Amino acid sequence: MLETGKKLQERYRIEKQVGQGGMGSIYLATDERFHSTVAIKEALFADENYKKAFDREARLLNSLKHSALPKVTDHFVEDNGQYIVMEFIGGDDLFEQMRKAGRAFPVNEVLEWADQLLEALAYLHEQGIIHRDIKPQNLKLTPQQKIILLDFGLAKGNPTDANFQTAAKSIFGYSRNYASLEQIQGTGTDPRSDVYSLAATLYHLMTDRVPADALTRVMMVLNESRDPLEPAGKFNSEISQEVSDALQTCLSLKANDRPANVGEMKSLLFSGTSTPFVLAAGTPASVENEELLTMDTKLIDHSTGGKSKPSEFKTEVMGAAAGDSASTKIANRETRPLSASDTQKAQSRGSFGLLTAIGLITLI
Template sequence: MLTPETILQNRYRIVRQLGQGGMGAVYEAVDERLDSTVALKETLFADERLRKQFEREARLLARMHHPALPRVSDHFSEGEGQFLVMHFIAGDDLAEMSAKRRGPFPAEQVLIWADQLLDALDYLHTQDPQIIHRDIKPQNLKLTPRGQIILLDFGLAKGQASEISRVTTSASIFGYTPNYAPLEQIQGLGTDARSDIYALAATLYHLMTGVKPPDALTRAASIVNGQPDPLKPAHVVNSSVPAGSGAVLRKAMAQNRDQRYASAAEMRRALQGVGSPTTISNRSEANTVLFPAAAPTVAAETRTKARQATVRTGETTVVRRPGVARRKLWMIAAAAVVLLVGGLGGFYAYQKRNNFAKVDDPAINQFSAPAVQSEPTEGQSAAPTESREEAKQVADETREVPAEEKVVRKRENASKQKVADRQQEDRAAAEAADRARAENQSRPEQPAEPEIPNVNAIDAPQPRQPPVTRRAGDVTIRNFPDGTQVIVGPDGSRIIQTPDGRRQVIRPRQRVNRRRFPPRP
């Protein structure tokens, strides 16, 4: 036994003894170099082979990184003892906490611890070589200030590898705790991963019911004598334990190891199927916060990436309240509806603006191009164009459209019809003008009588000569002295043709910009 203030390796100062067993003791110490508190696990071996095995296992444990396992930072030998330097977890273990409660822990809380511990066992059992703890019990479980369960005391742990002697692999000679050890460990038949599953199930049974399970030898003796198994189901001992959880624990504590769960991952999936815990993946540290049993919620800094039946190293079990997720879903749905309605409204306003932009003022820039371009050539009819326009209009009318779009299209059709009517009137007036011009040219010109100048009236102001007016059917043609010709059609429209060949069409009731007419002589 080491006394307080003892210095080991010129670095570790013993503060007090935390516990003692048949194989050694555990001390609280201070690392003088780093000024931090550590736990020193002392193990006493007389066999040199066991010393070498301890060194191999110490190196193996130093490579372990899991939230539910203590960090091993160093190992050394001094005197007759082999020492492991481990992370110190302050506070009481679960056995002491259970004694203070004088009753079982809430089943929901124990299931959270079970998920964390099974993840740690799956991590240990899948190492190469495999690591078996062999001494899982409430005394070796502690809680961090943040609520993470920690599995302590690897003094009985063994790594199974080909180079390790049969003494440490086939036979379990280092000891055990009767109420939590499986039958094969008590009988010295060798242990494997299923032995840790039995010990963990017995530990969870004790935490859920507040009653230690009967040891494996007592159970075996009862079965051999034809008596019922003294192990009562956990949900029978404590009615608050779910029946499904009690069935999982009973299977994990089967006397025959072949009847237990084959792996920690399989048992973890079975418990998750009963309690449906939610896991958060890709976590390097545990951030579990315990709440009362009525609301077992665990806060986390990161969100879930995927729901998995079996999760890998570094995950933390949480139970989320469904109300929070439901409120978030409603908020997301409401935001999506607002964005959809806003987008549809903006698209409709954009389409409406474009449709109104297409409908100009009824007086459509008639003077921007000569009217001759809109006239059909001889032998050419506008019927095909009109038929295509009518077919398009009928197709547009038969297609179902919203009421607002119907109003816009009706206005467009009315404007197009006005433009077509005016173009037809222009063509009719132009045709009439051409006919009148042809008739005028076919008539023989009368020789003009020579004018005799009036000598007396030379200085008198000359009167303005009136235009010459002729009629050809319903068309009136006026020829002005400056060469300008005005043709008035039957509907009152006028075509003004200047001597330089320019032509302008003026419809009835259309305002005339007289500045564009040539000044009178």
């Protein structure tokens, strides 16, 4: 941890620590050259793969030019530490704002942010970049109430240097309540994975309820129980039938059942109609999540031979041996082979055909 008053590069004076992301600590600092306030992200891992990923994040962010993305101005190594200097966005993230308020945000506000985020994601996806960690904790508002998407530590794809793409292949991670099943299982992500994460985020912001996570949902389907994901409109009367249905579609377990891109997601969300939500007759009471894991981003390193690394903050770092990327890693959980009956159940209930190809499934 950097001490208050420490100076980096004989230029940046550390004021205080203001947060921690999946791969680094965030500090408020003063740029004494320009007498301005900046944010400095410090890498938390010494592992070579994480160093490459951190360097890649700096290069990626420096190359991006969009109003909804943070601006990076410097990247350096000092005293064996690695740092990124970026624009400072003050205030709490949206998760913390909602926690303090104790209620959901107004639906119209959330939809305005959704429109801005869809535009930013379209910009990223056009360049082959998948964010892979969209969640309320990674969203902030500027003083002009414009949304900013933060933390590109898990981003996949690089618009500037193809050599750095290899770093993304050796490290993957996820935030469980906002990640698609294919991301959690490490079977490959694409723009539809960001569609899922954005929909999960919007659902949470509109309802003040974290959506049921993909692993819990698929296991309940396999066990012949109903999908616990309730329509968002059930929890907030401001949510129209069209928006509730759009979120439900975007949160489909099967990637092929989601919109193929953010343009299609935008068409679903902003259909031009606003019918009051009507709860289907006979719908059972909602299933509450037993665990609220919204604060955790799990990072999985293929280079550690399966050994978990300790973490002093709420991100759990886990190991996955080479060739094990198709298995789901959850701490202190048991795994068993996926049986033919499991596969039949999943397929008969419209769930994942891709489960057939996965040799292990995590019991939760």
